[in-house]
Amino acid sequence: MTEREEQILACIRHSIAERGQGSTMVEIGAAVGLRSKGTVAYHLRNLQERGVLVHGGRGWRSYRPAR
Numbered sequence: 001m002t003e004r005e006e007q008i009l010a011c012i013r014h015s016i017a018e019r020g021q022g023s024t025m026v027e028i029g030a031a032v033g034l035r036s037k038g039t040v041a042y043h044l045r046n047l048q049e050r051g052v053l054v055h056g057g058r059g060w061r062s063y064r065p066a067r
Helices: 003-019 025-032 037-049
Strands: 053-055 063-065
Touching: 003 025, 003 037, 003 063, 025 037, 037 053
Parallel strands: none
Antiparallel strands: 053 063
16 A cells, blocks of 8 residues: 555544544545545545445445455
8 A cells, every 4th residue: 555545544534533424535635635636536446446445335425444
């Protein structure tokens, strides 16, 4: 896993712990220094393909850590 992907995963975990739901792509991008939602989506898909994230619904906030 890349450093950026670790930052994204930490951002999602923090958001779930604080608010009970995942972050939006804009929130994730702002937290890790990415301006493109496409780049955030790319990293989220990579994490999902590796089994690190589970997409449990239709929206971006529905990503959850698998472990």
